[in-house]
Amino acid sequence: MVSDNFLGNYASVVAARSTDKSILKGAQDGGIVTQLFAYALEEGIIDGAIVAGPGDEPWKPVPVVATTVEELLAARGTKYNISPNMQLIKEATRSYGLDKVGIVGTPCQIQALRKGQLYPVGLRDVPDKIALAVGIFCMENFPYQSIVQLVEDHANTKLENVTKMDIGKGKFWVYTGRGASVQLPLKITHKYEQAGCHVCLDYVSNLADVSTGSVGTPDGWSTVFVRTKNGGDIWAKAIAAGCFETKPMDSVKPGLDLVTKLATEKITKNQKTLAERATFGVGKGLRNPYI
Numbered sequence: 001m002v003s004d005n006f007l008g009n010y011a012s013v014v015a016a017r018s019t020d021k022s023i024l025k026g027a028q029d030g031g032i033v034t035q036l037f038a039y040a041l042e043e044g045i046i047d048g049a050i051v052a053g054p055g056d057e058p059w060k061p062v063p064v065v066a067t068t069v070e071e072l073l074a075a076r077g078t079k080y081n082i083s084p085n086m087q088l089i090k091e092a093t094r095s096y097g098l099d100k101v102g103i104v105g106t107p108c109q110i111q112a113l114r115k116g117q118l119y120p121v122g123l124r125d126v127p128d129k130i131a132l133a134v135g136i137f138c139m140e141n142f143p144y145q146s147i148v149q150l151v152e153d154h155a156n157t158k159l160e161n162v163t164k165m166d167i168g169k170g171k172f173w174v175y176t177g178r179g180a181s182v183q184l185p186l187k188i189t190h191k192y193e194q195a196g197c198h199v200c201l202d203y204v205s206n207l208a209d210v211s212t213g214s215v216g217t218p219d220g221w222s223t224v225f226v227r228t229k230n231g232g233d234i235w236a237k238a239i240a241a242g243c244f245e246t247k248p249m250d251s252v253k254p255g256l257d258l259v260t261k262l263a264t265e266k267i268t269k270n271q272k273t274l275a276e277r278a279t280f281g282v283g284k285g286l287r288n289p290y291i
């Protein structure tokens with residue numbers, strides 16, 4: 001087990017992508033989240049997964065309990081605004097009747113999940129029913145209105161025409177059909193970020209069973225950290241079943257160094273923000289949730 005100050009505890013890290021072309025088409029990166037849940041669902045390891053499904057407004061996610069592969073496929077792709085997936089954690093074990101719950105979330109959502117398991121205030125029956133927590137990397141998120149401004153005003157593109165959004169290589173990319181794309185420098189997007197993200201000290205979903213993101217691996221591939229025993233068992237079975245193609249992390253570019261660099265930058269910057277909150281007022285500070 002590696003124990004890293006910025007990347008968390010993990011048993012292994014690899015570059016991977018799904019071997020299923022129908023999952024890869026429409027996935028954000030290597031389709032790790034969708035493939036892992038689809039495999040777990042088919043094998044009865046989970047009986048449903050909470051994912052960020054499509055809603056009525058374009059690119060505004062709505063959390064759903066997916067109990068079929070079709071529903072998992074419909075939730076592929078990153079929506080760069082808040083999807084309160086934890087909202088359904090209790091309901092999944094109630095009206096949906098799930099005994100083995102899967103959930104995907106940003107690092108803060110996986111923290112909420114683990115807190116709920118250890119301190120289950122108002123969450124009776126939930127802690128033992130979490131079967132697979134998949135975390136995604138996250139530098140920052142945006143309120144929905146910010147995405148509207150960025151796409152419609154800055155990128156001059158109608159949200160309903162957008163086929164994919166991505167943050168990478170120092171830019172916010174907005175893709176429409178037929179290969180067209182608009183790129184915004186991140187210095188434009190900063191002021192639109194969700195303020196609460198500026199005290200977040202987790203980049204690679206340190207508390208998940210398995211965590212994944214795009215940084216570190218080539219386009220169409222994902223970086224995957226296998227963290228817990230539960231995550232390791234499911235990952236090994238999925239590999240044995242032929243669900244994923246993998247490569248050693250040190251054989252791909254830009255590799256783990258870039259993941260470490262970005263994790264260090266995020267955490268160091270946000271630790272500074274937290275420290276400033278302590279002396280924010282005259283003789284008074286703002287609350288620090290970590291102490």
Ligand SMILES: Cc1cc2nc3c(=O)[nH]c(=O)nc-3n(C[C@H](O)[C@H](O)[C@H](O)COP(=O)(O)OP(=O)(O)OC[C@H]3O[C@@H](n4cnc5c(N)ncnc54)[C@H](O)[C@@H]3O)c2cc1C
Nearest residue numbers: 027028029030031032033034052077079138139213214215
């Ligand atoms: C706000 C945000 C910021 C991110 N920042 C980074 C980053 O800095 N570096 C990096 O490497 N990766 C980042 N990612 C992760 C990356 O964009 C992909 O989500 C990840 O690599 C999974 O891709 P995939 O092909 O395996 O997933 P897919 O198979 O395409 O599935 C994606 C899954 O993520 C879920 N999802 C989509 N949007 C949200 C959301 N807003 N909240 C919760 N769940 C959601 C979907 O329901 C789906 O199940 C970020 C993701 C989000 C949501």
Ligand code: SF4
Nearest residue numbers: 108138140141197200
């Ligand atoms: S930056 Fe942190 S707080 Fe903001 S969405 Fe990502 S994980 Fe959550």
